[in-house]
Amino acid sequence: MPVTMVLGAQWGDEGKGRAVDALASKADIVARFAGGDNAGHTVNVGSEIFKLHLLPSGILHNQAICVLGNGMVINPIKLLEEIDNIRALGVEITPERLAISTRAHIISPAHIGLDTAKEKARGDKALGTTLRGIGPTYLDKTGRKGIRTAEMLDIEKFAELLQETIASANEVIIEHGVELIDVEKNVQAYVDAAERLRPFIQDTMIILNERLEKDKFVLIEGAQGTLLDVDHGSYPYVTSSSTTSGGALAGLGIGPKYVDRVIGVAKAFCTRVGAGPLPTELNDEIAERLRGTGENFWDEFGTTTGRPRRCGWLDAVMLRYAVRLNGLTELTVTKLDILSGFDELKIAVGYTLDGKRIDTPPTTNDELERCLPIYETLAGWQEDVSQITVYDDLPQSARDYVNRIAELAHVPVKMISVGPERDQLIHVE
Numbered sequence: 001m002p003v004t005m006v007l008g009a010q011w012g013d014e015g016k017g018r019a020v021d022a023l024a025s026k027a028d029i030v031a032r033f034a035g036g037d038n039a040g041h042t043v044n045v046g047s048e049i050f051k052l053h054l055l056p057s058g059i060l061h062n063q064a065i066c067v068l069g070n071g072m073v074i075n076p077i078k079l080l081e082e083i084d085n086i087r088a089l090g091v092e093i094t095p096e097r098l099a100i101s102t103r104a105h106i107i108s109p110a111h112i113g114l115d116t117a118k119e120k121a122r123g124d125k126a127l128g129t130t131l132r133g134i135g136p137t138y139l140d141k142t143g144r145k146g147i148r149t150a151e152m153l154d155i156e157k158f159a160e161l162l163q164e165t166i167a168s169a170n171e172v173i174i175e176h177g178v179e180l181i182d183v184e185k186n187v188q189a190y191v192d193a194a195e196r197l198r199p200f201i202q203d204t205m206i207i208l209n210e211r212l213e214k215d216k217f218v219l220i221e222g223a224q225g226t227l228l229d230v231d232h233g234s235y236p237y238v239t240s241s242s243t244t245s246g247g248a249l250a251g252l253g254i255g256p257k258y259v260d261r262v263i264g265v266a267k268a269f270c271t272r273v274g275a276g277p278l279p280t281e282l283n284d285e286i287a288e289r290l291r292g293t294g295e296n297f298w299d300e301f302g303t304t305t306g307r308p309r310r311c312g313w314l315d316a317v318m319l320r321y322a323v324r325l326n327g328l329t330e331l332t333v334t335k336l337d338i339l340s341g342f343d344e345l346k347i348a349v350g351y352t353l354d355g356k357r358i359d360t361p362p363t364t365n366d367e368l369e370r371c372l373p374i375y376e377t378l379a380g381w382q383e384d385v386s387q388i389t390v391y392d393d394l395p396q397s398a399r400d401y402v403n404r405i406a407e408l409a410h411v412p413v414k415m416i417s418v419g420p421e422r423d424q425l426i427h428v429e
Ligand code: IMP
Pocket: 011, 012, 013, 038, 039, 040, 127, 128, 129, 130, 131, 132, 133, 134, 135, 223, 224, 225, 228, 237, 238, 239, 240, 273, 274, 275
């Protein structure tokens, strides 16, 4: 069966790019289905560090066609910046290698301005969005007044639509004390961007389905994480798209019959950026150790926003939830190396809510905030595991930790990352 999905099993930033990168060398297509430049993948190849926000990590593998699916929201200026940066590193990007769906929605300066204005208006209830215009763009999409990439093929009409959108956003923005958007300058920048992006805008549903009918291998790269899903996450502290496996099908226009492998990527601990419940959150020196100092690009500071991430112990209640929601068939556990040197490690195996034990997350945030994790304590390990490439060479306590994750999640762990380099990855037989 030709489709493998790689999805975040936590709150985003799980290291999905690593798992995608490990599989992309065999892929005919690598496709993204949701979100926009709120995502951020860092892929490290040799001495080069690739920061990707819109382009799938598969762009680094020359044989793969990269698809930006209909479920995505795309800032054309940011996309071009990324294309130019990646080209400067010697990677070829042509319309044969990059296909942008005609049905994806455009993030305009109006949406970015509105994101800022709305966050400001929320005051201490701010969601902590990435301020990339994601929410307002999806709002226009479901409100049936969005601008789709196909509109870029008719420049005059595109300019008109943009002008209208920005002018009406300015009326709202001004009430919130946010800087007005310069209509003329921005329309011109978007028109220029449209001229450059036009060759890449294609019917990606056809591209994907024609390849799938020929049994070609399609790798789907998730963005954000399961627990930020607009339906299944801790609403309203979520992103505005469907980040789970169901969203992947809708966001690309393919059927479920092709999917046979759904990989959930989870860090060996938990992190979250922005507001919202994080039941195992720590605010002590353990959190600081997990976060790192920010000196290394793999420390827990946002790739997109640079914000420090909130950190905590691994939460198996949420992991099981992610397994069910996505129909995960396996897990990739990332950043196991960060846990070296702890005397003991904890995993939340259940919660206590109002005195009762529960094993699945409650629906409301009020309840989730009241949940107290029930921890299981496991022995830590002192050895540096970052150079280990064979599972059996890991210290016994590290293997016990990984095995316990698999047991608690009810799916096997098939890959483990132990460092940021491409080859710091253990395949578990
Ligand atoms: P938005 O997607 O910018 O609207 O942000 C909504 C929430 O999702 C905020 O808490 C963000 O911090 C979070 N978020 C969005 N994208 C990512 C991501 O790629 N990684 C982690 N968190 C994200």
